[in-house]
Amino acid sequence: MTPKLEDVAKRANVSKTTVSRVLNNRGYLSQKTIDKVYAAMKELNYHPNAVARQLYKNQTNLIGILLPTVANPFFGELTDTLERLLYQQGFKVLIGNSMNDPKKETAYLNQLLSKQVDGLIVGTHNQGIKQYDYQDLPVVAIDRIMNEDIPIIASDNYHGGVLATTHLIDRGAEKIIHTNGPLTLETPSQRRRVAYEETMMAHNLTPLTYTVDFNISSEAKKVVFQKLLEEHPDVDGIFAANDTDAALIMQVAAEFGRHIPDDLLLVGYDGTKLIRDLIPSLTTIIQPIEAISTTAINVLKQRLAHEDTEKEYILPVELWPGTTG
Amino acid sequence: MTPKLEDVAKRANVSKTTVSRVLNNRGYLSQKTIDKVYAAMKELNYHPNAVARQLYKNQTNLIGILLPTVANPFFGELTDTLERLLYQQGFKVLIGNSMNDPKKETAYLNQLLSKQVDGLIVGTHNQGIKQYDYQDLPVVAIDRIMNEDIPIIASDNYHGGVLATTHLIDRGAEKIIHTNGPLTLETPSQRRRVAYEETMMAHNLTPLTYTVDFNISSEAKKVVFQKLLEEHPDVDGIFAANDTDAALIMQVAAEFGRHIPDDLLLVGYDGTKLIRDLIPSLTTIIQPIEAISTTAINVLKQRLAHEDTEKEYILPVELWPGTTG
Structure with a gap:
């Protein structure tokens, strides 16, 4: 016969309420009581069925x-x-x-x-x-x-885009490229792109966005960034779509003999704790x-x-x- | 009255089996059929109760x-x-x-x-x-x-420990320090420590393990690594407990004017795709x-x-x- 909650209570010498409180982690319970109830459950091979309770609620x-x-x-x-x-x-x-x-x-x-x-x-x-x-x-x-x-x-993607772009301009960059996901994707993060473009134009600079799909492999992304540096040898600032892309750009830039920040400025996006721990040198926008x-x-x-x-x-x-x- | 599966089938003009297949994502279904069934569910405000099915199974x-x-x-x-x-x-x-x-x-x-x-x-x-x-x-x-x-x-934590330690010795390091979690923690990864110690001793070198709790903040870990470099200015190789610790050691080493790999060799552990993308220069042991x-x-x-x-x-x-x- 399948054991019931009251069998556990009897065996553990506690009330049914106490068994229920142990099962639901509710209220103050001494370790001794918890141990007693679990010992009784184990001896009786009792498994409370929470799915049934869930159906009820x-x-x-x-x-x-x-x-x-x-x-x-x-x-x-x-x-x-x-x-x-x-x-x-x-x-x-x-x-x-x-x-x-x-x-x-x-x-x-x-x-x-x-x-x-x-x-x-x-x-x-x-x-x-x-x-x-x-x-x-x-x-x-x-x-x-x-x-x-x-x-x-x-x-605040728009403000993030303004912050990143203004920072690059303030540090002296003029030929700044932004990398972002495909335009077909309707995300609020497209506002970063809009902010970048508007900020560039407000400073009489020409915006240029490179499309990089978030979903492709890092190897494929590196190829895009290599192409970017080949096609635009005069680029002096990059506002990357995210920090992992920025890290890849750092590696590709080194391959091309470009020195960051001396002849290429770089700003990432996301600013997770992990990235700030691993690559604290990366300038980035912190999402909250x-x-x-x-x-x-x-x-x-x-x-x-x-x-x-x-x-x-x-x-x-x-x-x-x-x-x- | 609560609508039933057969009401949905009738409304969508399909069989009950088809409705059930749509709900369970089973078998081939045309997008047209899926749309019809969901349209009918929506019109009838039908919500299948999977919890009940789960209780049954x-x-x-x-x-x-x-x-x-x-x-x-x-x-x-x-x-x-x-x-x-x-x-x-x-x-x-x-x-x-x-x-x-x-x-x-x-x-x-x-x-x-x-x-x-x-x-x-x-x-x-x-x-x-x-x-x-x-x-x-x-x-x-x-x-x-x-x-x-x-x-x-x-x-294979033991083999990982041997690989890392042997690699450091082969590259010329003699005063090699290993960082690891507290000994009180009974994990198979303690075998890395054993492998490190045995490999060092087999080469007549003296093992020294620094205890670094995995759970402390990266700021607190940096303090431990600073202490390590202060107390052992002659350390020429570090086998770190994991790659994020290794990344912190890279930063602390730079603060101390130590140049990796010229006067300090470093091997991490874990070798995730992310770390290999972000810091491909880090020598590490890849866990499968x-x-x-x-x-x-x-x-x-x-x-x-x-x-x-x-x-x-x-x-x-x-x-x-x-x-x-």
Whole structure:
């Protein structure tokens, strides 16, 4: 016969409430009580079925996080921070690294619709997924435009673009090239490009953007950067789309005998703790990962409670001076 | 009245089987059919309840991954790879970054015991957690010794230690210092330390290990490395516990006017794709993340099927030459 909660209580010589509190990690419990209850569970081979409880409550306390890949420092730190904050609020985190994989993203969305997760935080770049057209979904987007209904949390990409470009101009660069993702991708980060172009023109300089797909391999990216230096030997400043691209540009520049910062200035983007630890010399724009995470979670909770939210939340960036730019 | 699956089928003018296949992403489906079914679901406000289905099957298809933090490149790439491979096999991934947090690790373990996840892959360093003492748990450990019952998947730490140390000796270093985690931590990676010590002694050299806690901040680690260079101005080789530590050592060495590799050789450990992209000059030992992930998943599936497994799976490492060591 399958053992029941009351069998565990009897065996451990505690109340049913105590067993339940041990199972749910609720309230103060002495280590002795916890050990007694687990010993009794073990002896009886008792496995409480939380799935049944979850069905009863009709909520899972699971939040799905869909990002391109946690192996990228920015998305790694974002996932780390989101998970830490969500856990403090009683949620557990499902991840779906769905770079280049709209089918996978769709599968997670179906999971939301079939109530296997309570909500989703989405920062992937896949397009044309129909399921987002449901109204009032418990979904928030990080740095991505989904549709009219889904709130966006983003850092101040426009100001980041102005900061980076102005910094390069102030340091004396004139022929400045910006690298960015394809224009077809409708993301708020395209505002960095707009800010770069407007800032250049306001200084009577000619903007030139090189398109570099985020999804290609670092080897393929290096080829693009080699082409950039070949085609524009007079480039004296580069505003890179992100810090890992900036690191690749540092290597390619060295191959071309270009010395950073003496004859080429370089500014990255993202400014994660990891990159600032590994390459502290890299001048970059710091995205506020903690603020982005906190805001995304608060807005998601408002969506879960069917409260009104803003269409967009824009969070401040700052410059990490470094020595490359 | 709550709409049912057959209402959706009727509305979309397809069979119930087709609706079910759309919901489960199974078999070939034209985009037209998928769109029709979702349009009908939307019109009827139909939400299939997967939790009920899951209760019926008594499995969740969720695997929990407990690692210190995905913000670290090694654990980030490991999580990325595990998630990708598990997803291909029909599993979704819950993450718990539980560095320094045995309570959090315990909570995940309780989740396993209460059947909210099917299995766990654990690589955290928390100790003294009672719940691991259940027999035949669907748990595998990555680079961590848990108990007699739980299989360990690890890269060949001993050989990695020999490779790194021999490489430094071959390049002419004699006063070589190794940095490693506290000895109290019983991890297979302590075998790197043993390999370092044995290799040094086999060459009539004196081993010296500096203890650096993985969990402290990079600022605190730099202080340890400064102390190392102050106390041992004659050090001519360092075998670092991991690549991020090695990157910090590169910075501290520069502060001390030490030139790598001319008067100080340096070898890291882990060799993630990210680090090889960002700092390709760093000589390091590559852990086989893909093989570790594949093996961990296979062994976990054997545990889930109550099949016998080995106590330990050791996977080959290789040297990334770089130019620092």
